[in-house]
Amino acid sequence: MQKSTKILFATLIPTLLISNTYASEQSDAKGFVEDATGSVLFRTGLNTRDKKNGKTDQNSSGQSAIFKLDSGFTQGTIGFGVGILADGGFKIGDNAHAGTDMIPAENDGATDQFGNVTPRDHWIRGGGYVKARISNTTLTYGTQTVNSPVFASNLGRIAPEYYEGVSITSHEIENLELTLGKYTKNVRASQVNSDANKLDKAITWGAKYKVNDQLNASYYGLDIKDRLKRHYVNTNFTQPLNENSSLVYDFNAYHTKWDPEGNTYSETTNDKNNRSNSIWAFSTTYNIGPHSVMLAYQQNTGNTGYDYNNNADGGGSIVLPNSYLSDFAGAGEKSVNLQYSFDFGALDIPGLTWTTAYAYGWDIDVANADRTRLITDNAKESEFFNQIKYTVQSGFAKDVSFRARNYIYRADAAYRENYMPNIDEWRVFLDIPIKLF
Template sequence: MFDYRIGVLALGLCAVTPVMASEQAESKGFVEDSHLNLLLRNAYINRDYKHGAEDRAEWGQGVIANFASGFTQGTVGVGLDAFGLYGLRLDGGRGRSGAGGIDFFKQDSSGNAADDLARAGGAIKFRVSNTVLKYGEMMPALPVLNYDDSRLLPESYTGYLLTSRELDGLELNAGHFTAQTRKSAEGRDSGGLKQLDVFGGSYRFNDQFSASLYASDVKDELRKQYLGMTFVQPFDRDRSLTLDFNGYRSRLDSAFADRLGTGQDNTIWSLAATYAFGAHSLTLAHQRSTGDTGYNYGGYANNGGVGDGGNTIFLANSYWSDFNAEDERSWQLAYGLDFGPYGIPGLSYKIAYVRGDNIRTNDGEGVEREWFNQLQYVVQEGAAKDLKVRLRNSILRTSTNVRESGYNDDGNEVRLFVEYPINIF
């Protein structure tokens, strides 16, 4: 099991890794090191389904405020992190909202989406040397618990999280969470999570190679382990090769598997090779899922999901489709372009094609394919500096047996996000 290997790895590294200087000893104070940031996000997602399902679209204006205090001085530093969120619905009323993959505003029992939503949360934090303990509501970003911030407003979790960086290059994390707040609702326990425990760490061996090992246990849902490795080989100033491996092994609780109508075991991994040369990049990736169920992640426990974060899929072939069905094998070819050297700094473009086959269905092997395009521009200077506009499109097509199995359906998706960050202090 990966979680036992984490402990062995950590013990070995402690013996050979230099100790870092104490961040707490350098604390300037609760107020002096405080920061307040504001993010204005206008988000629109439209899904045009091709086989009878109702098209879905939602549009909203979000305001995301994040406050992070410094730590009081002394051996034990005390601080506070807090956030405030507000979302205003601009479109996506009854009949257009409600798609699980969009989920800007939760529907009521009559199918009406909320006109707006607001919530706030915070966590108290304690620091000794380079180790921080947080308790309260927060947004964890770990390979086995990664909160979803890819829609209008982010989701969050309530519990505690211990993060230690006592040794140079080594980060260890341990957490216990008892509530999940969905991104489209105001209730703190709106996700129905019972209990989620995480443990793991990452280590940067040198400037070229880093690795991560993590494990999680979602009560009454599943256990999961993760292994990630990244290697970067520079050739000169403008050329490099990056190899990125990510893998998960999951075992569903029997009752949860019965509710889903699947088996209990899944192993999924991806390996991506990216060659960057000047303003260009080429990526070739392979992803493979094995076992008697697909890779399960995200969603909400009270809605048939796992509850371990909507971005808990550190895999190469994840766009609109995640290419994570039972026994699925997929290949990706992608190209990226930075327009900076061509006189338009801040503008970038990416195109990718992914094809998956060997999908297990009740009617033979299924296939799916997706074209992905994304154009992004970040303003480089002036009053609108750091304003980001991101336009993406996906075209997803599946075989008939895949559609009938309920795994994926044909459709065209458009996303338009406009974000403006403001650093208040």
């Protein structure tokens, strides 16, 4: 285990012995049944990829039902509970040339020589977990979704991504959240077998501290056996300007060291023992009334890109401002991004929002097939992004949401062969949440 992990664990345990100056979560427990909750999310999704440059188009569509049944905690000094996470669904249409991770596929997402997968006609997945809580510290063991900047489940597909393992979350010190986890199995949205990604062991740790109402800071770490070691830091500061406007400054940075067995797709070296990457980004967002404008700069160094989701680290393990269809995270890449959002609540259409963005990246390093030399150190990519989202605010359909995203992606020929082809893509989702109890 990493030294920093041991330090965090040594910090977490003594916090249980500290008398709190605010209410204990466990002291407020109402009971195993009394605090139980159950919900199902019906999600209909469509993903179409119109690939350019002679590449085969892809499309995926399906219907899923995502269940969560969660008991309350028993009363007493130590509370106990259980829960279930599960999903089931079926494909809609032929899902021609699938492979976008939208729905589970035959052979757990294995591709043919053309990079295509055969989608399942229907599926059922999931698992259970047990949990225990003392004071403001909760331990969970079993099937989980994970949300960390370095290790996160992809929840943006028709089916969710699950992990199996043990996690601890502690709020013993006011405004400080400590997390620690060990996970041994991973199943992506395109897989059914609970250990389809052959995850041996992933150790995660982290701390998030709210300094005051304006300033937050966090650090997270990850060590996946035989794959990679990763660290992340963030600071976020909000500067109020007047009663309806503010400036938000956000800094994010990752550093990754790859193990010899780890998988990358954008490395520029054939030395498997010497692959590393650092990427950082700074953004400033101006908010005034219904308008929000963000300007971001992102820069990558090292002999690989920020390659995630190839090592069972999760399809959501990226928190960078220039991340849309592309993440603008190629080896050596620099990128800028201008994003604008509008809340139509100002026009008496509450729940409707629109976001548009343009990102441009340059100075991308691309190596030849055997990674012995650079083809170019100045490849470029760009993306135009639009999203419209509407969430019903009241009535019998409250919280039902519809969102449509469009990506227009273009890149130089050298980078297209290394990364992905030019694409015009649509993703459309209808979410219908139902509270069971």
